[in-house]
Amino acid sequence: MENPHDSFHFLFNPRSVAVIGASPNPLKMGHQCLLSLQGSAFPGPIYPIHPQEKEILGMPAYPDLQQVPGEVDLAILTVPASGAISALQACQKKGVRGAVIITAGFREIDNSEGEKLQEKMAAVANQGGIKIIGPNTFGMVNIHANLNASFTPIFSSLKPGPISVISQSGGVSHLIAYQALDDGVGLGKVIGLGNRCNVDFADLLPFFARDDQTKCLILFIEGLEDPKPLIAAIKNLAPQKPVVAMKAGRYSASLKAARSHTGSMAGRYEIYEASLRQAGAIVMPEPDELLDTAKILSMLPPPAGRNVAVMSFQAGPGILLTDAVVRHGLRMATFSGSTQEKLNYLLPPLTIRTNPVDMAFARDERAFEETVHLILHDQNVDALVIFLLHHPFMTPRRIKDPVLRQKQRSGKPILLCANSPRGLIAEEIQELETNGIPVYSLPDQTIKALKGLIQYGEAVKREKR
Amino acid sequence: MENPHDSFHFLFNPRSVAVIGASPNPLKMGHQCLLSLQGSAFPGPIYPIHPQEKEILGMPAYPDLQQVPGEVDLAILTVPASGAISALQACQKKGVRGAVIITAGFREIDNSEGEKLQEKMAAVANQGGIKIIGPNTFGMVNIHANLNASFTPIFSSLKPGPISVISQSGGVSHLIAYQALDDGVGLGKVIGLGNRCNVDFADLLPFFARDDQTKCLILFIEGLEDPKPLIAAIKNLAPQKPVVAMKAGRYSASLKAARSHTGSMAGRYEIYEASLRQAGAIVMPEPDELLDTAKILSMLPPPAGRNVAVMSFQAGPGILLTDAVVRHGLRMATFSGSTQEKLNYLLPPLTIRTNPVDMAFARDERAFEETVHLILHDQNVDALVIFLLHHPFMTPRRIKDPVLRQKQRSGKPILLCANSPRGLIAEEIQELETNGIPVYSLPDQTIKALKGLIQYGEAVKREKR
Structure with missing residues (x-):
């Protein structure tokens, strides 16, 4: 079995990135992703994949992944849901190590079709040893690696720092990152889990235990099918690295919304809060308090x-x-x-x-x-x-x-x-x-x-x- | 009896201002006050008063108030406490209508000397019909009149707007005004009551009822000898103009500090809060919420x-x-x-x-x-x-x-x-x-x-x- 540390290493520290769904049209996600990568001064090659274009934003484009001359460690997918599986199969063939799947329309859709597509996606990814961030995510950034693998170019202006963020909500990831930009607080990795195809909170926490660039971790949770692995992972990590957590959906009105959004049982707030605290996490009730608290925890005993x-x-x-x-x-x-x-x-x-x-x-x-x-x-x-x-x-x-x-x-x-x-x-x-x-x-x-x-x-x- | 509306009118809309204690030394309050007045583009004459200097910051200076050629509506005093009474007597002689007394060292001092000085000050002021903001205050501003009569020059950058502030704490006045600068929220009058020599909350509220430039009022209260006149004044004002209020000193530890600071009984928080609410004020627990709430109240029914x-x-x-x-x-x-x-x-x-x-x-x-x-x-x-x-x-x-x-x-x-x-x-x-x-x-x-x-x-x- 492959060492999970290694798989995550290339996901967050790729030597090259392909954007499948790259576009010359600024209104397309695939275009914004290219701007993000360029803006973050990613040091390796960036390969836009587009059926016709020869060049996008000054970068040579390729009709498909197989035509890319070198190795590809990370692929960012912005293709429609219907084309995601075949794109992922191409990734597998090319030996891609990690994928950010921005494409939406999977398990979060309220029908069995989306669920099935996502199961197939997981099967392909697991077979190829590909770690997936998403689908249905804004993406992720690793500021220490000059990697902005998201559809939000302004994240390239984030300052590197010891705080990393794992969030089930893309919106809340943005709230935290925008606050970090305003307050000059440095971030490491900001990860939008999306539908958690084969990478969930509990999978990432052991990686962060080993990640020397992260001193403090922020978690934003909407709801999990089974929170136990996460709670166990926090219990392991927290004595060594502080974990600041927030659970959304405190009341029945918001719980219903959280359930619809994540496509999973959101779970009673009180039970989450008590379990998180017992595991050693610092639970905050507001998103802006997450960063304020993480800042002091990353600085002082x-x-x-x-x-x-x-x-x-x-x-x-x-x-x-x-x-x-x-x-x-x-x-x-x-x-x-x-x-x-x-x-x-x-x-x-x-x-x-x-x-x-x-x-x-x-x-x-x-x-x-x-x-x-x-x-x-x-x-x-x-x-x-x-x-x-x-x-x-x-x-x-x-x-x-x-x-x-x-x-x-x-x-x-x-x-x-x-x-x-x-x-x-x-x-x-x-x-x-x-x-x-x-x-x-x-x-x-x-x-x-x-x-x-x-x-x-x-x-x-x-x-x- | 003089019409109180008129006295307050010249306090907040003076045609000319003298600074008694003006100084060429930037580390002196009297210097900062001149910068404030200049920065706010005060349209009338500004008279620095200084025993020797002929000119300060490009403005002709005068050895005493009597030498000033024209009328003086407002005097700002930054002289030491020992010289405050004689300066105020000079104001009375000159026919000054209002005074901002920044000088500290009166009732807030824990001895009878300060108390006596302040009583004398009130007697002189009342005799001359002079309305006093202070003593022991940062001053006040009326953005609509281009008047920054405070020791804080950056207040001159405030945008004019429909929200006015009356505060017993100079510090909290600054917190609110700095937030207004950041958020681009317009303010009208910002008044630091200081020791409330002869102008208190309850005296100002009827003026604000008539003040067309103010649509919403913020009050920050530390503690009053007798809150009843304020509560009655809010009851009159609130149905017509919203009042947003905060009372500091919620707990015994902070109450003790509030009592020391104001030199007056701070009073139980719960009683204040209930009375304020009953009178129709909107009570907020944090200073930043005061401005956020006043903004919407000044905009929408x-x-x-x-x-x-x-x-x-x-x-x-x-x-x-x-x-x-x-x-x-x-x-x-x-x-x-x-x-x-x-x-x-x-x-x-x-x-x-x-x-x-x-x-x-x-x-x-x-x-x-x-x-x-x-x-x-x-x-x-x-x-x-x-x-x-x-x-x-x-x-x-x-x-x-x-x-x-x-x-x-x-x-x-x-x-x-x-x-x-x-x-x-x-x-x-x-x-x-x-x-x-x-x-x-x-x-x-x-x-x-x-x-x-x-x-x-x-x-x-x-x-x-």
């Missing part, structure tokens, strides 16, 4: 406990952060007597020197750094959140050096909640994140991400017991 | 009920929207028999033709428009949410004409949830919003805003009974 300290230069946002800490079940740390005594001496008696600490009237840098130092070295504190509001007087650059110095002297997580009009501080955020300080924009968002990190630590501890 | 229809071109996001509808206590509409019959005929049997309608396989424009038409004219439907994912094949422009045509034929709200990398569709969003289609980015965000609109309708109905 979890803190020892739930006690949070807050520092801000404006009282209002400090209060919002405090509200969020309590609402999300974390605790506002009570400083030790010795810390409190030193803070009372260090900071003027104008406002709040207890947690949340209001730094409004203590803007000199020595006092700021000493406050960070005292808080981080208090045994009652597990993590520190600093709020910073954009102003000409105050940008992240202003606090960067003291925060990084103190971070080096303490293993505790420091998060920055830096609120600013978009884009003004992108470089400063980048620099802080490169140095292990995750930056978020809103108080609630910051605390939810921190909670995810803490929950992961608790899940790992539970596992070890 | 509320629908008749809670029955929501969802259309999407991708099943996954349709399911997320459905989850959000149920989670936020709205209902997924069940189409009438006649609508359902027509949809079954109109749309291919590939996926979901019930609510949420999945349009994935019905991309021709006639079918799309007819679906919108059928749904809007179904008596079981009160509002329609359309989800659109950015793709070269599909941007808001593609659906704009049919949606606007159908909107004209129906009074029901249509919301667009358009997910896209930021900036790519800003103009299209602008065009839709100008035509009464509010656009949001995330499913949960969209439904929360719709819920606010529905709640407002319910509050107005309750009031009328």
Whole structure:
């Protein structure tokens, strides 16, 4: 039997790609796929397959796969459903290792015809050792390999990073990837499973265990015939690499829709949620929280406990952060007597020197750094959140050096909640994140991400017991 | 007695502004305030007041207010607390109508000295008929009057619009204004109340009832000595102009901080929330939801009920929207028999033709428009949410004409949830919003805003009974 690691390797790291269904018409998926591949600067040869055209988008085209001069590792299929099986048979003949089948009209159709076609597809693929992403998918990307094998060219602009995504919904994959583009968060692989012909969540998780480029995995689940293999795979993976998961279809109205879409039983939300959590996944209720949480999990080890300290230069946002800490079940740390005594001496008696600490009237840098130092070295504190509001007087650059110095002297997580009009501080955020300080924009968002990190630590501890 | 309408008029629409504490040093608030005024293209004269300088930022400076040649309607004070009273006395002498007192160090200080100073300030101001914003504030802006009377120059880039903000927290005012800058949402007046020397929430609400430039009001409350006048003022205003409110300090940890910051009893959250709701305000738990909700309230009349229809071109996001509808206590509409019959005929049997309608396989424009038409004219439907994912094949422009045509034929709200990398569709969003289609980015965000609109309708109905 072929080593599954190897099969997935060529699927995600092909040396050459063919697009079966390539088209000179920009309104065709096969055209957009070529734009995606070109845009991502894929280093190997790209072979458009088209019955008549000699050249598409400046690339020599071939009438069929057999005419392609070299080997083809990955094929992207955008042909109609009726032609998909014969295209896949051609792939098998050519020795293709992986296929992205964008074509829709299989099991998701509410009749037995689609189901049968997909079974045949799986049989051909398995016989040829071809791993299929899809059918009925937007495709997939592997940013580390400069591979955008999707019908969405803008994914080529994604920054490489340690977070990978496996999603049953193409739409939600896009939501997450667009957020990553906006927030400058790096991604590794983004995979739209589609109808999961012969590659499902549970098949991919062992691959991600070995994938050094992925430090944290995001799963978006609509519904599975049998969730047990996935739950078992998460149980294996999670202690080593954090898994952030979301299950759609929480209520009967949405469950019905999820069932229609996936062509499979969606399953009760509560059972999924409990099983995912028990297996060690961090379950989030909203798609934007998946990426926010994965970011911190890919950057920092979890803190020892739930006690949070807050520092801000404006009282209002400090209060919002405090509200969020309590609402999300974390605790506002009570400083030790010795810390409190030193803070009372260090900071003027104008406002709040207890947690949340209001730094409004203590803007000199020595006092700021000493406050960070005292808080981080208090045994009652597990993590520190600093709020910073954009102003000409105050940008992240202003606090960067003291925060990084103190971070080096303490293993505790420091998060920055830096609120600013978009884009003004992108470089400063980048620099802080490169140095292990995750930056978020809103108080609630910051605390939810921190909670995810803490929950992961608790899940790992539970596992070890 | 002076007409309060008139006093507030010159505060927000001054013909001239003096900055007492103006400085050539960019690190001084008095310098930033001059930049703000210049940046907002304030049409009247700006008078920097400085003991020695003859000119600051290209503007002639004056040693004191009495030397200013013309009348001064508004004075911005950035002098130290010790000099604030004499500066205000100079304002009184000069006939100044309104003052923004940025200077801190009054009642928010935990000693009787600050309290006394502030009482004296109020006495001087009341004697002279001067309305004070502050002390201890970032200032205020009136975008419609090209007036940025704050220490934050970037507020000059705000777009004029029908939403005004009154906030007890300067930090949260910034959060909201920065979000407005990012989202291209127009604002009218943004007011940081600070210590509320002689202008409080309840004083301003009657002014906003008469302010034609404001259609919707946002309030951010930390805590008041006596909330009753505010509650009464909301009860008067809300049936005519929607009020969106947030109270910080939900839990004991944050309540303590709020009390320290405002120097006043913060009051139990539950009591505030119940009173605000009862008075007809829409209460939101997060600052970003304030602006999202105010946007839809300033654009659309509320629908008749809670029955929501969802259309999407991708099943996954349709399911997320459905989850959000149920989670936020709205209902997924069940189409009438006649609508359902027509949809079954109109749309291919590939996926979901019930609510949420999945349009994935019905991309021709006639079918799309007819679906919108059928749904809007179904008596079981009160509002329609359309989800659109950015793709070269599909941007808001593609659906704009049919949606606007159908909107004209129906009074029901249509919301667009358009997910896209930021900036790519800003103009299209602008065009839709100008035509009464509010656009949001995330499913949960969209439904929360719709819920606010529905709640407002319910509050107005309750009031009328």
